[in-house]
Amino acid sequence: MIALALASILLPTVGAALIALSPRSASKRLGQIFAGLATACLLVLAYQFSVGGKIPAEYSVINFGGVEILGFGVDTVSVLVACAVVGIGFLISIYSGGYLDAGNREHPDIVRRRYFAFLSLFIGAMAGLVFSTTVIGQLVFFEISGVCSWALIGYYEKPKSLYSAAKALIITHIASLGLYVAASVMFLETHTFALSAIGGLSETAKTIVLLAILVAAWGKSAQLPFHMWLPDAMEAPTPVSAYLHAASMVKVGVYIFARALMSSNGAPELVGYVCTIMATITLVYGFIMYLPQCDMKRLLAYSTITQLSYMFLGLGLSVFGSQMAFNGAIAHLFNHAFAKTLFFLVAGALSYTTGTRMLPLLRGVLSKSPLLGIAFVVAALAIAGVPPFNGFFSKFAIFAGGFEVAQQHPLLMVLLVIALLESVGSFAWFLKWVGWTVPGRPSEAVAAASPVPLSMQIVLITLIVMAVCSSFIAAIWLG
Template identity: 60%
Template sequence: MESSSFMTNTALATLLLPFIGALLTACSPKHLAKWVCSLFALLATLGTVLLGWGFLSHGKADLTISLLNYGDIALFGFIFDRISTLIVFAVVFLGLLVSIYSLGYLNTGNREHPHDGENRYYAFLLVFIGAMAGLVLSSTILGQLLFFEITGGCSWALIGYYQTAKSQRSAMKALLITHVASLGLFIAAATLFITTGTFALSAMSQLEGTPALLVFGGILFAAWGKSAQLPLQAWLPDAMEAPTPVSAYLHAASMVKVGVYIFARAIFESGNVPHVIGWVGIAMATITIVYGFMMYLPQKDMKRLLAWSTITQLGYIFLALSIAIFGSREAFDGGIAYIFNHAFAKSLFFLVAGSLSYCCGTRMLPRLRGVLHKMPVVGIGFCVAALAIAGVPPLNGFFSKFPIFAAGFEMSSQFWVMTPLMVLVLIESVASFAWLLYWFGRVVPGEPSEELVQASPLPNSMRLVLLVLIVMSFCSSVIAVNWLG
């Protein structure tokens, strides 16, 4: 009883502190807003660490707590298990790193966007962190739906932050596409309630037949929208109009991870997902991986290249989770580890792009050369992020990709079609490594180009965050493997 009250109170604090902080940030004097934001992001991160400690000290026993009921119907509650406690740390800790990075990035010394950060930027960032914590810890589909919509609103506000015509158009596009996707979650919630009389995620194990298809199909459709998978991928490349720290948070740790997380949670809670959902997931993931790779080949803008790379990487997570529907624990754990590891590696890559645009005034790859000579931390960050995303050992990406390939080829003994699909995905993985290596050779070594010769110094807060993410790109897989057991 004592442990459950500790976990509940800690989770409530972790969830509510960012929302309280957002209110205080909005009302603070402009020069204090960024510090208030970082303080509350830090407190929320400490909350997730305490949750992990509480979960570990009680023998990693799964715990579900109902907080809000209407009669016998659970409306909202918390779930503490090896998945939620791991992912909640990633999404909140990365929110903290982004807020610290923003201290340096959002000022008049920025050569691409000279601009002091407004209160609304930091307030919406905190709301985003709180909504992500709420979604990951929610034990009901109604809770997921509430925070799903809040993240949509935050992404709209942050993508359109600079208030140019293009950024506002991109923000509206993201809002509309993800809102259309949320219809899938509405249908899933309604079907679950009509069939089982509750909104609790644990009730998914009771579903079969048409209701099961509607619930899991609806969740998969909502997940495609949030995680920018075909046919709902169009919003993500345009969302690059946001400030780069926001791009890092949206497209590595928060917005796009909502989709894969709700899909993973549904599979975990059910244990009996219709196989047709698995086949649809595998087919669309493979198509998205190949299409995403072809789309990032012509990109010269580093952020747009990373956007298409993100779509491809999320395809790998959907592939892993879809294979897990057929009973592969290895694929499921690989998919969860991928969510965790990719968050750090891709955040690092985006923040490297932000550092280049801050110091050099451009992120166009052909104009950048000799980064390592002039900006060693940024050059090392570029190298580590590229190798991690490509899945080169001993970086974290390898330990996420390897279980997916192992599970996929193992499944081919049951279904012959998996062999050509996995070979195709393996070719994409090798080709993306070659492409990233090509740009690394063009951008990082050599004599500095004119843009780098004239580069301004990198603020300490930005350098600190890059160093933390470089370390996490090596360490996060160790954390994930030990935590998932």
């Protein structure tokens, strides 16, 4: 199993090197092949892990002076998350093959090698971070993903996109100092960088380490006060926005904090209060900010900030003893990856075919393109948390676990009521845009839309299916 986990890291990395050395015409196929091979490895790993009783396994790769520097491990959470981030990376590679061409009405383009090279390297870095068992390993892959995001956000090389890329790199790098602090404190206390050592720290040291990791997590997941980079990052090609800013990069913060809590053997309540309070403040801020947005991608960016806040809310609630809230946060990470990727790729398909992603200009999508109309509705309902779509089940688990522990902690009850009100408001706002965009007579931009390439259609259909099925997969897997 460890060999398959390592293969999912190395194959995209090798693919990135080959793409950089290959002719431009071969870059698209190489990117898709290596992403597909990595996905196949993880599906086999998931099967073997499941039939083997889901017994965790670890393997030390680099040791120095008796100190483990880099190690990899598989467990229930890492396998589930890895399948999502690498599998969606494969879908994005397929979608990008159709999106990046001269027929794109918003951004006519030819496929450049660096796009698929950095995308492939990013997939490998995400797999490496998910399977890392040391803070140093997380930090290394954390920084690699930051460099890849910088290159991909600035892909179009316009002044605004280059500025946005630099902004994302600088802000997330500043936040990553939290991981440096965590690694330093852990080594001084335990003489190891292994995440498993968090549980053996003193109460004070454990609080410092967990809060430091939480700061790094806020930066990567665009939470207050590090949120400002994400809306500007929408200057990236839409498949990049879908992968980095819906399925993978922004999930890094949630994941590293979740792993720290899993290793903590009980986190101090102070950590839980800081996490839940900041999550609630951020989700309210995100909701307020996406109300005036007319650019579909910026709307989805602020929506992503709020959905990430729900994940942090679930993790914070788990500190007070709710395993259901923790499982709900992990399931929401998994479910949201598919639903929000679908929504971003719908935005990409609309801009590809109509030349705009401004919502007021898009009406009657269903009559012109039934697939895009259906995908828009499914994505909106899944994000809003409407059954039977995936967002409902994971958010329900977060709220159910939260209300259970809130009976002993009145402040948590207040935070949960605020979050519940935001959820209702979010549903109403997305329903408004569904009613405006999907039914009716096509607007001028929609009426003149060009056909959606087959590769993009295949990915959209796959994600529509996953917007229903992923919640059941997560529930069965997490038990």
